[in-house]
Amino acid sequence: MANAYGIIFFFQLLSLTGASESGIVGGKDTKPHSKPYMASLQVRGHHTCGGILIREDFVLTVAHCENSEPVTVVLGAHDISKKEKSQQWIQVAKYHPHPKFITGKYDYDIMLLELKNNATLNKYVKTIGLSKKDGKVPANINCVVAGWGRTGADKPASKVLKETTEKTQFSAECKNIWQKYFSADRMICTKFDKKKGGVCQGDSGGPLICNSKPQGLTAFTYECDCNNPKYPHVFTKVNFFLPWIKKVMK
Structure with missing residues (x-):
């Protein structure tokens, strides 16, 4: 540097x-629902971060996406400006940032979000x-x-x-x-x-x-x-x- x-x-x-x-x-625009594991992390209805669904009850993202306000995970979305029928909105029950992550630093930047309810897996929502x-x-x-x-x-x-x-x-x-x-x-x-x-x-x-x-x-x-x-x-x-x-x- x-x-x-x-x-x-x-x-x-x-x-x-x-x-x-x-x-x-x-x-380019992704073919709608061709990435059914994608999650939009939202605060007060606004997208803040991405993530991926790796089990019905867990989303993987980065630790610097932790928010002091409640986060909702939106699954099955293509156009997040609309309430699509395919979408599932699930609250985060628990944040699991990596214990070695320090806010403002870059190392160990990973976090698991434990969901309050299991996602319903279908053609729009799948794990990766x-x-x-x-x-x-x-x-x-x-x-x-x-x-x-x-x-x-x-x-x-x-x-x-x-x-x-x-x-x-x-x-x-x-x-x-x-x-x-x-x-x-x-x-x-x-x-x-x-x-x-x-x-x-x-x-x-x-x-x-x-x-x-x-x-x-x-x-x-x-x-x-x-x-x-x-x-x-x-x-x-x-x-x-x-x-x-x-x-x-x-």
Whole structure:
């Protein structure tokens, strides 16, 4: 990280954690209900973060999406501006942020939401399976990201679920740019091109799907310009946390 950015850059980075307004820059509208595991985390009817349904009673997201106000998980949605018949609205009973997560920091940014009621599984609402074990995510594979919300740093939110592709990158390249903020063990980063775009502020908690498995959860981007390809997008590496996930959901 160039010294020129210095402390200003650090404070900009810090403010990312609060910027959980979700959004995909560029990309395309997802085919309605083709990602039935997607969850919209909402506070007072407004989308704040993404997440994925991994069991009838648990949604996986990132820890910086924890909110002091009650959060409702909306499942089975395509257009979140409407009350679609396919939607299920379920309150969060309990937050399980990772015990090592510290607010305002980036490491261990993962959280399980325990739902008050089980989701009803149907063609609009389905769980997504996690990998069986901690495997390496190779570089240069195309993965899909999806989310609702902002379509650019200063653009309005998208009402419908959008998706695009980003390519995994070597950890050394991520470390080189993000330095102390990047943990090769617990994070994955991606390259993207400006035209196709990618995740934005912050699309937090939404999945990075590689070979049909959720390998990452959107964690942080460069705050001033999420669509600046010089700064890889960073995701919490799901595989690393499998033992913790199993323990919480037992």
